[in-house]
Amino acid sequence: MTPIKSLPFGPGALAIMGGFIVVMLGVGLLAWKKRRENSLADFYLGGREMGLVVLAFTLYATQYSGNTLFGFSGGAYREGLRFLVSVHFMTAIVVAYLVFAPALYRQSRDRGFVTPGDFIEHRYANRGLRLLVTGLMLFALCNFTLAQMKTMGTAFAGLSNGGIPIETGVIGLALVMLVYESLGGMRSVAWTDVFQGGVLFVGFALLMILVLTQEAGLASAIETLASQPETQHKVNPPDAEGVRTWISFILIVGLGAAIYPQAIQRIYAARSSQVLKKSLAVMAFMPLFTALIAVIVGVIMAAKHPELGAAGASGLTERVLPLLCLEVMRSSELGYWAVAMIFSAILAAIMSTADSALLSISSMIAKDVYGTCIRPDATERQMTRVGKYSAWALMIPMVWIALEFKGTLIQLLELKFELLIQCVPVFYLGVHWKRLTGRTAIWGIAIGLATTLALSWSGTLGLAVENHSRVWGIHSGLIGLAANLLVCSLDALRARQAPGGNG
Amino acid sequence: MNSGHSRSDLSPFKPWVWGAFALLFLGALPVWPIHGSLFGLPLWALMAVAMSAVLSLFTAWVALNLWKDPEEPSPQNDNHDAD
Known part of the structure; x- marks a missing residue:
């Protein structure tokens, strides 16, 4: 039995969960009543009316997922203080937004964009590029949603104390998500995010208080880790290769997470540029209140339970936090409710996080696939309906794979970033650099993907002795992005020097 | 791109802002020869967190003060073309 399943939750915790579900369904119903028209912008962007509180919370709740709590605390358990890089890469996401969001927001207002594909079609007038980027984004989002579904099952099994089978939990919660999302679209998702984000923020605060009051403290944990030869590396700064990995993580997560379709659609959905910039200003501080807390939890647990290291990396991400919770729950009645x-x-x-990703998947299938390739003369009402149906249809294989897939959260996270990051030039350069053409961007993505996959599967393909997910500490996806950017730059230079070029 | 708004006007990333971000990220990396500890915590880790806090402050400041949008009331906005 895993620690998460041994947590002594009972009817009280289930009652809290039941209350959650009722609130979320109620919010969905309210959002359905507040709908204004049957249009894509109304359903997928909430009518472009998101105010500061809703936008800040929905950005927060979407950006900080189950992975932040489970994955980051597990990462800090393995890496120790070296996992402080997570604070930097979560801040880098906000910096990355500032590179392209001002221009993208303005264009989305002027042109009425709904999906990232709309920007691509307008900017590059290249349907092939639109489909390629949409395909990569759909892959990343399905991957992302799967990771969330998998964690959802594990967490629900823990809350029900094994009383409700994991399959029932995943299917039940997926249905709840689908219902409130189908009712109110982005309004439902964003409004539930206010509730969910609020709970998440309180959860992090509770976690911090529990760690500092129930455990011996961070300084004591560091002293313990430093005194043992086998754990000493967890308090020492990273070596040269480790520093390169820090830089690689900051770039790959910072650049990649900011162009998630659900993130881009929240830029489109802001009521005004003032609201958007204030929300991003708030988001700039969130790593200090979330990622940093998860790192502290991981470090303290590394000192207290070094034996978890023997379980191997794959089991750790799901063990560190539940183990801490188990200790807190056993300590007092207050601890029980705090952990619940x-x-x-x-x-x-x-x-x-999952509902935001699912809504983006639905919008891209409706607008970028159905409305662009299958039935270009479809009305907005028809596209919205197709989007809703596709979300329901997609959920069936996703739930099935989530229940069958045995990989860890971090593996899933890394896999999707390697590919998604190849879309970086299309957005970051696209909003600022006129010379980048659609054809060049396609070549750049193709070369970037080929480089990334050749490195990641070099061993499997027989090109090297082993696979290289990182080279010299740098992620293969980032090396692919360098190749991608080189192609974009060289082609723009060639066009400039060619007769008739505007250089 | 066919938008009437000047991209350089909209972007908060002036050359000096790029430089400041580069310096802050560099400062946040654990590459500095800082040894010892403070209150039992390694100085290199404290430095990384402190720089991250400064980075957050600067990011928020850039978002709030350097990002100009034509929809905001400002005398300069009269010069922007409509699409």
């Missing part, structure tokens, strides 16, 4: 709240926060984080 934290687990509810985890479920809230997972659901808010």
